[in-house]
Amino acid sequence: MSKKSEFKEYKKEIMDAAHNERLRLALSRAIKSYRGNVNKALEKYPGTVEMAEEVLEIKKKAIPRMEKLAKQAVMEIEENKGKGYIARTADEALDIIGDITGSGKLIVKGKSMTGEEVGLREHLEEIGNEVYETDLGEFILQKLGSRPMHILSPSIHVPREDVAKLFSKVIGKEIKPEAEIAELVATARGFLREKFFQADIGISGANVVAAETGTLFIIENEGNIRLATGAPPVHIALVGMEKLVPSLIDAYKVSEVTWRYANYTVPSYVSLVSGPSKTGDIEKVTTYGAHGPKEFHVIFLDGGRTELAKYPVLRQALYCLRCGGCLYECPVFAVTAGNFGDKYFTGIGAVWAAIVNKDPEKAASIAYTCLTCGRCRERCPVKIDVPEMIIELRKTLAEGE
Ligand code: SF4
The missing domain is CATH 3.40.50.10420 (NagB/RpiA/CoA transferase-like)
Structure with a gap:
């Protein structure tokens, strides 16, 4: 498939998803349950937030090694x-x-x-x-x-x-x-x-x-x-x-x-x-x-993970614990689900597509769908700065690296 038709297909998928009432119904049910459950879990175990800070330090040290x-x-x-x-x-x-x-x-x-x-x-x-x-x-x-x-x-x-x-x-x-x-x-x-x-x-x-x-x-x-x-x-x-x-x-x-x-x-x-x-x-x-x-x-x-680890900003994608929390906060995900992404979803999916899957066209489509609103960063236990990564990635892609 040519890159142009690949982009067209991505655009079609994302637009179809945004107009799919059943998808919205399923997502709104899931987002409501998730938010209620996670808030309850964090209230009951408030030490989790502190432990998440420790986990970020663990990941920062482990990724280069x-x-x-x-x-x-x-x-x-x-x-x-x-x-x-x-x-x-x-x-x-x-x-x-x-x-x-x-x-x-x-x-x-x-x-x-x-x-x-x-x-x-x-x-x-x-x-x-x-x-x-x-x-x-x-x-x-x-x-x-x-x-x-x-x-x-x-x-x-x-x-x-x-x-x-x-x-x-x-x-x-x-x-x-x-x-x-x-x-x-x-x-x-x-x-x-x-x-x-x-x-x-x-x-x-x-x-x-x-x-x-x-x-x-x-x-x-x-x-x-x-x-x-x-x-x-x-x-x-x-x-x-x-x-x-x-x-x-x-x-x-x-x-x-x-x-x-x-x-x-x-x-x-x-x-x-x-x-x-x-x-x-x-x-x-x-x-x-x-x-x-x-x-x-x-x-x-x-x-491609050891390659990704060499990028000072983008390597944050490797800290991801795959808890899925950010997805429930993302306004684009709320209407498109995993159509906004590739193998991995939302902004992190763009980094993954660019560096791990070596697919700059796909990465650009995802990177420019991202609103860089930062709601994901607020929910993320290891504070992955997706907007920072997306802005960096757009620069990297424009420079053709
Ligand atoms: S909230 Fe953070 S750790 Fe959890 S999936 Fe999203 S980026 Fe990964």
Whole structure:
């Protein structure tokens, strides 16, 4: 597609979204719930704001060292009898994962923005695997053939009536449009339940990784990630290098701040995974492959992140915890959802498109859609200055760098 028609398509998508009444309905419901929940969570745990300041310092120190941290984490994971890899590019990451999975496998997958970034599900399907998204929002999108419109709530743009219609098709039995949300959730549960136990491989991302022990912290509420990373014999995790922090305590702080600003007082589950399952119950001999996975593979993806870290202003994009809070404050997002962005949304999506995806035309479209109003900065736990980044990026793009 030519750059001109790419821009036209972006413009059309964003304008169509802005005139879509159903999208506005779904977004206004979600924004109202989010604001109520996050304010409640921060009132109940006021120390979160101070902890967020500490987290910003942790990220500022970790980002310039992420390559070193990745090497340390790989060493620790191997010490724990897992396998660690560093992938320089998205293609390299896909090759590594494809070599582990091979073809003809049943794969259950948790939500992963990094997986979305590299087209992981599509790649695994192309090489002959059957892949099921297990996060409810992602499952809806997989069945709809649509793409995520929010970092944490990927199907935020799909109202319940549309989910009822879709699930009726998936299970071949009518679900009424006015069905309770609980019935829709139970339908997905019923459909996916057996897949977890039949699967050959489970795939996840991670919210943060402690380099000192190679431990992945995975925050969730649905319980799908516990099942996807616990039931199949093989667990593969794909993680962006910017998720690394030095210590377990750093990783815990990043996790707590992430879930608070993601509108939870506390999530239902936080999984800490450092290696394959093991037991020492017979004669104290450590034996790998007990009830959980026998194999544990972690791929750390650079994919332009070390390049982005070299830009003094734009590197702030790497501090992002992916809590999704800013999206609910963005006036453009409120009418367009993830159509305002690329793989990552709103202003941060512009930086990502320019430096990580090397797509200056896309980056310019997003950068000039941004109003630089700064409402996102007020909500952001690590005070990422999106207006400052956008102004800098517009300059960089105009200079053709
Ligand atoms: S930019 Fe800030 S508010 Fe937005 S997702 Fe990232 S950490 Fe959360």
